[in-house]
Amino acid sequence: MSFQDCSSRFCVIGAGAAGVTAAKNLKALSIPFDLIEREDDVGGNWHYGKPCSSIYQSVHMISSKKFSEYTDFPIPDEWPIYLRADQALAYLRSYARHFGIYEHAEFQRSVLEIAPVPDSDLWDVKLDKGETRRYRGVFVANGHLVKPRLPNYPGHFDGLLLHSAQYKTPDTFAGKRVLVVGAGNSGCDIAVDAAHHGRAVFHSTRRGYYYWPKFLFGMPADAWAEWPLRLRLPLWARRFFGKHMLRMFTAGDPADYGLPEPDHKLFEAHFIINSTLLYHLAHGDIVAKRDVQELRGDRVLFTDGSEESVDVIVYATGFELSFPFLDQKHLSWSMEKPALYMNMFDQQHPNLFFIGLFQTSTGNWPLMDYQSQLAARYIRARDAAPKKAARLSRLIAKDRTAADGGIRFTNVSRHAIEVEHFSYRSKLLRLIRALALSPDSQPDSGSLIHPAESLQPQSARRRRVEASATTNIDIVQ
Numbered sequence: 365m366s367f368q369d370c371s372s373r374f375c376v377i378g379a380g381a382a383g384v385t386a387a388k389n390l391k392a393l394s395i396p397f398d399l400i401e402r403e404d405d406v407g408g409n410w411h412y413g414k415p416c417s418s419i420y421q422s423v424h425m426i427s428s429k430k431f432s433e434y435t436d437f438p439i440p441d442e443w444p445i446y447l448r449a450d451q452a453l454a455y456l457r458s459y460a461r462h463f464g465i466y467e468h469a470e471f472q473r474s475v476l477e478i479a480p481v482p483d484s485d486l487w488d489v490k491l492d493k494g495e496t497r498r499y500r501g502v503f504v505a506n507g508h509l510v511k512p513r514l515p516n517y518p519g520h521f522d523g524l525l526l527h528s529a530q531y532k533t534p535d536t537f538a539g540k541r542v543l544v545v546g547a548g549n550s551g552c553d554i555a556v557d558a559a560h561h562g563r564a565v566f567h568s569t570r571r572g573y574y575y576w577p578k579f580l581f582g583m584p585a586d587a588w589a590e591w592p593l594r595l596r597l598p599l600w601a602r603r604f605f606g607k608h609m610l611r612m613f614t615a616g617d618p619a620d621y622g623l624p625e626p627d628h629k630l631f632e633a634h635f636i637i638n639s640t641l642l643y644h645l646a647h648g649d650i651v652a653k654r655d656v657q658e659l660r661g662d663r664v665l666f667t668d669g670s671e672e673s674v675d676v677i678v679y680a681t682g683f684e685l686s687f688p689f690l691d692q693k694h695l696s697w698s699m700e701k702p703a704l705y706m707n708m709f710d711q712q713h714p715n716l717f718f719i720g721l722f723q724t725s726t727g728n729w730p731l732m733d734y735q736s737q738l739a740a741r742y743i744r745a746r747d748a749a750p751k752k753a754a755r756l757s758r759l760i761a762k763d764r765t766a767a768d769g770g771i772r773f774t775n776v777s778r779h780a781i782e783v784e785h786f787s788y789r790s791k792l793l794r795l796i797r798a799l800a801l802s803p804d805s806q807p808d809s810g811s812l813i814h815p816a817e818s819l820q821p822q823s824a825r826r827r828r829v830e831a832s833a834t835t836n837i838d839i840v841q
């Protein structure tokens with residue numbers, strides 16, 4: 365057992381996309397920290413095959429590269445619009461290398477418990493190997509796509525049962541009759557994988573969704589969806605045009621493919637972005653099914669009364685939030701999630717920050733970057749510009765307005781941490797700007813890009829980073 369006083373430093377838990385940008389932005393403001401990662405390298409979810417990763421071999425990013433890159437580290441121009449998993453991983457590692465994050469990382473170390481130190485804002489962090497450290501505060505960046513949420517259907521199933529996080533390669537499906545449950549992006553991807561390798565494929569969805577292709581009018585779906593937001597079109601108009609555009613210019617009506625009609629308004633559910641699911645439904649390679657009613661050994665009964673014999677079931681039914689190292693009593697909870705201002709600040713603990721605890725229909729990494737810029741500036745301002753910091757402290761204490769852009773997300777666990785990316789990003793940018801510090805109180809701020817610049821075209825931003833920054837990213841297979 366050992367105890368170390370690290371009370372001038374922060375502890376960042378996790379070296380996934382969220383943890384590395386938290387580290388980078390702390391470093392940019394000369395705020396000392398340690399980065400603790402259970403695995404042997406940076407990457408988190410994109411570290412294929414590791415316990416921390418929920419991806420499968422065939423995965424490609426769903427967000428396009430322009431909306432996926434960090435604010436000051438462009439994805440190379442010559443890379444594809446939708447990155448492969450190995451490219452996503454190489455990009456994250458290159459970012460960590462470029463900003464000197466590896467020097468602060470301790471790999472193959474696990475945080476077992478964190479607890480606030482009574483009568484102070486400090487935190488005790490219990491690590492493996494019997495070590496406890498007392499830190500100034502903690503950045504929780506442990507990812508939220510790790511603990512599978514499993515449905516509880518009556519009956520039993522005799523075949524192979526997997527959660528999407530356990531599915532890795534399509535040979536699992538070779539010659540098999542496959543049922544994929546759930547219409548999230550993973551469920552749709554996996555159903556398509558199965559269509560190429562299985563003998564028969566059934567895709568069960570409980571409700572209807574809108575299916576976006578990866579490209580619309582030659583533009584990636586997220587880039588296309590951004591324009592009406594920038595033009596400040598009202599929500600009703602975006603809904604009206606979006607819905608008609610999807611029906612008229614893409615694949616038509618989901619019901620024509622045997623899928624249920626959407627039971628919610630456009631944008632009220634996380635986007636499903638998949639160009640090939642409807643194609644395979646139209647060719648009979650995948651058969652749409654309603655919700656599962658009962659498992660019957662080697663057969664599955666659906667709520668419409670149909671029954672199919674099935675060898676493999678993949679539950680693509682999402683994940684539960686999980687902070688196994690943090691006793692729930694230390695947080696206030698609301699609807700299965702911690703009640704946090706901007707999904708990141710805890711009212712009771714000024715030195716506890718959550719990075720990446722949100723879900724959007726576009727790239728998450730730049731938003732994690734903004735979250736981290738905000739947290740770092742807040743910490744710095746509390747030391748150097750307390751009046752400015754006090755304004756944010758008041759918001760953290762009182763403001764409960766959601767960054768939902770006026771959208772009421774369908775009330776299911778799946779959307780517990782969903783934010784509407786445009787209003788969320790705008791609010792983060794406003795808060796970051798409000799914490800602008802004088803050059804004297806902002807040491808080493810050279811790499812902290814002015815947030816407004818990130819909304820400029822990639823070429824404009826690219827000129828601002830060192831030419832060599834991302835041109836030599838090694839792909840580790």
Ligand SMILES: Cc1cc2nc3c(=O)[nH]c(=O)nc-3n(C[C@H](O)[C@H](O)[C@H](O)COP(=O)(O)OP(=O)(O)OC[C@H]3O[C@@H](n4cnc5c(N)ncnc54)[C@H](O)[C@@H]3O)c2cc1C
Pocket residue numbers: 377378379380381382383400401402403407408409410416418419420423424425426427432473474475476505506507508509510550689719720721726727728729
């Ligand atoms: C199939 C799939 C496709 C996706 N596509 C996209 C996409 O196109 N665009 C997009 O933006 N996002 C996408 N995502 C979301 C993806 O999860 C995020 O891009 C991002 O990787 C999340 O980063 P994170 O750092 O929050 O979490 P993670 O990547 O999960 O990293 C968390 C890290 O914390 C470590 N850790 C956890 N607990 C501890 C502990 N107690 N002690 C020490 N270390 C710990 C883990 O080992 C891990 O390395 C996708 C997700 C999936 C599953």
